[in-house]
Structure formats: C-alpha cells, structure tokens
Amino acid sequence: MRERGIALLLSLASLLAFYTLWLRPSSSLDPDADAPRPTSVERRGDGYAGLVSWLERSGVTARSWRERYTALADSNLPPRGNLLMLTLPGVEMFRHEEFAALDRWVKAGNTLVINAALLDQPRWAAGSESGALVEIESLTSLEFETRKAREARLDDTPLAQRVREADARDAAGDERAEEPPPEPDYGPLDQRFEDPEKLILQATGPHALLRDVRTLGLESDFEAGEWSLRMPYDSFLLTLARTPDGEGALFEQRLGKGRILVSAGATLFSNRALGEEDNARFAANLIGVTLADDGVVLFDDLRQGLSASYDPALFYDDPRLWITVAILTGLWFLWVLGGTRLRARVALAPDPSEADLVRRTGGLVSRTVAPWNAALALFDHFFAGVARAARGATGLRIAERGELWSWLERHAAIRPQDLDQIKAWYADAHSMRKVPLVELQNLLDQLERRLKT
Numbered sequence: 001m002r003e004r005g006i007a008l009l010l011s012l013a014s015l016l017a018f019y020t021l022w023l024r025p026s027s028s029l030d031p032d033a034d035a036p037r038p039t040s041v042e043r044r045g046d047g048y049a050g051l052v053s054w055l056e057r058s059g060v061t062a063r064s065w066r067e068r069y070t071a072l073a074d075s076n077l078p079p080r081g082n083l084l085m086l087t088l089p090g091v092e093m094f095r096h097e098e099f100a101a102l103d104r105w106v107k108a109g110n111t112l113v114i115n116a117a118l119l120d121q122p123r124w125a126a127g128s129e130s131g132a133l134v135e136i137e138s139l140t141s142l143e144f145e146t147r148k149a150r151e152a153r154l155d156d157t158p159l160a161q162r163v164r165e166a167d168a169r170d171a172a173g174d175e176r177a178e179e180p181p182p183e184p185d186y187g188p189l190d191q192r193f194e195d196p197e198k199l200i201l202q203a204t205g206p207h208a209l210l211r212d213v214r215t216l217g218l219e220s221d222f223e224a225g226e227w228s229l230r231m232p233y234d235s236f237l238l239t240l241a242r243t244p245d246g247e248g249a250l251f252e253q254r255l256g257k258g259r260i261l262v263s264a265g266a267t268l269f270s271n272r273a274l275g276e277e278d279n280a281r282f283a284a285n286l287i288g289v290t291l292a293d294d295g296v297v298l299f300d301d302l303r304q305g306l307s308a309s310y311d312p313a314l315f316y317d318d319p320r321l322w323i324t325v326a327i328l329t330g331l332w333f334l335w336v337l338g339g340t341r342l343r344a345r346v347a348l349a350p351d352p353s354e355a356d357l358v359r360r361t362g363g364l365v366s367r368t369v370a371p372w373n374a375a376l377a378l379f380d381h382f383f384a385g386v387a388r389a390a391r392g393a394t395g396l397r398i399a400e401r402g403e404l405w406s407w408l409e410r411h412a413a414i415r416p417q418d419l420d421q422i423k424a425w426y427a428d429a430h431s432m433r434k435v436p437l438v439e440l441q442n443l444l445d446q447l448e449r450r451l452k453t
Contacts, residue, residue, distance in 0.1 A: 011332065011336045015329065037304045039305075046124060046267065048271070050271040051271075062299065063299070065084070066307055067308050068101075069102040070095075077296055078292060078295055080295075081295035082297070084111070087117075088115070088131070088135050088136065092307075099138060102139070107256025107258055108257060108258065110258045114140070115267075116136055116264055117265070118144060119199055119243065120267050121220045122219070122222075122266060122267055123192070136262065142237070144227045145228055192221045196219040196221055197220045198217055199217070199218040201217070201218065201265075204242060207240060209282065209289055215277045217277035218265035237251045239251055249263070250262070251263075366437075371434050372432045372434065378444060386408065389452070390407050405423075413450040414447060418443060
C-alpha cells in the first residue's frame with residue numbers, strides 16, 4: 001500500500017505540472033501579464049464591458065472586432081456611420097495593407113477613436129509608450145514628443161554658439177553633454193501608485209462632442225510622462241480637451257467624410273473611469289454625433305489579443321475540452337493505480353508465539369461474543385474449580401450452585417465484599433446486562449488463589 005500511495009502522489013504532482021504548463025500558461029517574467037486588457041469582454045477595471053453593456057441597453061449595436069482591417073470592406077456593416085474604438089499599445093502588430101483599408105473606411109464616412117496610453121499608464125500598458133507612438137504615427141501621421149524634446153527642438157540658440165558651449169563643456173569634463181535627452185523613467189513594473197492617480201482634462205469650448213462636458217477624467221496606475229502633440233504640417237487638428245498645464249490631450253482630425261479622434265489617455269472609456277467626471281456624457285455625445293441609425297460600434301479586440309481564428313475564452317469554455325481531460329485523467333489513474341504491477345516487498349513473518357495466539361484469540365472472542373455470555377462462561381469455569389476445592393476440603397461432591405454459594409459464604413478466606421461483588425456480576429450476566437470482563441476475571445483469579453491456600 002505504501003508503494004501505491006507514493007505512485008498516487010507522484011501522479012498527482014505530474015498532473016499538476018501538466019495543468020500549470022499547458023492549461024493555465026502564465027509568464028513569470030512579467031508581473032503584470034495577467035493585467036486586464038482593454039477589450040469589450042473584460043469586466044475588470046481597464047476593460048470596456050461597462051460601455052458595451054450601456055450601449056446594448058440603449059439599443060446601440062456593439063460588436064467585438066477580431067479581424068484585420070482589410071475585412072472591413074467585406075463585412076456586413078453599413079457603408080458609413082460606424083465607429084471603431086482602438087486602444088494602443090496593442091499586442092498584435094498592424095500589417096501594411098491594413099493602413100490603406102482603414103484609411104478608405106474612415107474617408108467613406110466612419111469614425112476612428114484612438115485611445116493611447118501616454119498621459120496615463122494603466123497596468124497593461126506601463127512602459128510601452130514607444131509602441132503607442134509608432135502606431136499613432138502610422139495611423140494618423142501625428143507625432144507626440146516629450147517636453148524636453150520640444151524644448152531642444154525649439155531652442156533658437158545659433159548653431160555656432162551651441163557648438164562653442166558644447167566644446168566648453170567637453171573641456172570641463174562634462175561627458176554627458178552629447179548624450180540624448182533621457183527617456184522618461186517609469187520605474188520597475190512592480191512599483192506603482194497605491195491608489196490610481198487621477199488626471200483631469202478641461203474641455204476647450206463649444207462643440208457638438210462637448211455638449212454639457214466640462215471635464216474629463218483619466219486614471220493612471222504608474223507615473224506617466226509629459227507628452228505634447230507635434231503640430232502636423234499637412235493636416236488641421238481641433239483640440240477638444242487640455243491638461244491643467246495647457247497641453248492638448250484630446251484631438252479631432254477630419255479625414256474625407258469621416259473623422260479621427262485621438263485621446264492621449266487610454267482609460268477615458270474604461271470601466272473604472274466611465275463614471276468619472278463627464279466621461280459618460282462625452283461618450284453619449286460621441287455616439288449621438290458620429291453614429292448613424294443603423295451604425296455599429298466596433299471594439300478592436302484583435303489588437304489586444306482576441307482573434308477570430310483563436311479565442312482562448314471559447315476554447316476553455318468548450319465542455320468537450322474538459323470531458324476529454326476528465327477521460328484522459330481517469331484512464332491515467334487507472335493505469336497508474338491498477339494497470340501497473342508494483343514489485344511487492346518480500347516479508348518474512350515469524351511464527352506467532354503462544355502469547356500472540358492467546359491475545360489474538362481473545363481479541364476475536366471479544367469482538368464476536370457478547371460480554372454477558374463470556375461472563376457466564378467465566379462463572380462456569382470458576383464454579384467448577386469451587387466444586388473441586390469443596391470436595392477436597394469436605395470429601396463431599398457438591399453439584400448444586402446454591403450449595404456452592406453457601407460453601408463460599410462460610411469459607412474463611414473469602415471476604416464478604418468480594419463475594420457481594422461476584423453475586424452482583426453474576427446477576428447482571430444472567431440478566432444479559434453488560435459485565436466488566438477484565439475486572440471479573442481478575443477477581444475470580446484472586447478467589448481461586450485464596451481457595452487453594
């Protein structure tokens with residue numbers, strides 16, 4: 001049995017290792033790998049499930065888009081009056097042909113909303129600003145820069161003077177003179193605010209999208225950098241909201257018959273921030289202004305890892321997977337515990353001694369014979385010895401149980417209290433009541449020794 005138990009424990013350990021490696025994969029290198037991502041099905045803080053539920057209750061069609069933008073033209077969507085919600089940075093890279101397809105779709109009269117994690121830093125996007133900047137530039141031709149980069153770009157000091165100052169610093173031993181401006185340091189990913197930090201944006205002025213909107217709120221889990229929009233040369237942008245220090249944070253760009261909205265915060269419509277400030281009012285205005293009567297609100301979940309070709313949630317929700325795992329697990333246990341032959345240890349058991357035989361026989365009797373019945377057998381054996389002792393002392397054969405009691409009462413070696421106890425147990429045994437066999441046997445042995453003396 002010990003070998004079977006060890007085999008069971010080892011099989012359970014291997015099953016746990018298989019489950020950890022294959023059924024519940026997780027990365028130990030990224031402490032925030034399990035952070036909720038901004039998808040339409042995510043119900044935690046950074047997801048969009050709250051906005052989707054609100055739209056559906058309001059009669060607005062909302063869909064999770066899990067395909068490439070090249071499929072927009074062939075989908076069953078209305079040709080115009082739709083809205084696409086894109087959150088950056090993502091985990092799925094854009095393909096070259098997607099940019100042209102998205103450009104045509106927006107110019108046809110649709111709206112693209114880009115929520116980029118620049119001014120806020122949620123868990124899922126901490127330290128990934130560079131990826132968001134590249135994707136924004138590829139999609140909209142807009143560039144964002146840090147405040148230090150802007151100051152260096154707008155420095156009107158003559159080039160000759162800057163060269164002389166650099167030479168002077170070199171002569172003074174300043175080796176950091178030619179180093180580029182340092183990138184914002186966000187610290188390690190396991191250090192974040194104890195409570196999310198809120199950033200309030202101020203609406204700029206009268207606009208259809210800003211009706212009854214005064215402030216918008218963002219929430220950041222990490223310290224974010226200071227980003228500014230670098231004014232584009234070939235397009236015009238309308239600033240809809242600014243940070244408290246006057247930097248633009250929400251922009252509108254017209255493209256053909258459609259428009260593009262770029263938010264420098266990724267948590268504007270998230271579950272945890274939708275109810276803050278006037279975010280919900282702004283979302284309602286956005287839907288009312290840009291969406292047609294038959295329009296659809298799309299959430300780009302493909303960019304956040306949810307693909308139409310493979311959906312982990314659907315895979316793990318499929319009951320056939322768990323039925324298969326249960327069958328394989330059961331067969332495995334049958335094979336480990338029943339189908340394998342374990343080498344039995346050869347045990348050389350010695351022959352039992354007389355004491356062991358008596359002890360085991362007594363244990364068998366005590367488990368199978370009632371106590372009162374065993375007490376009657378002890379009394380029969382005792383009175384047989386009393387009869388022999390009486391015949392040896394008087395020369396008479398006494399067979400009656402009453403005469404034996406009388407002979408015991410007259411015997412000088414028998415104490416009255418011991419005889420009374422024997423009579424009480426004798427009555428209990430004949431009444432089929434429980435009798436303490438150990439105490440009875442000890443007392444009877446004492447009386448037999450006294451009769452022999």
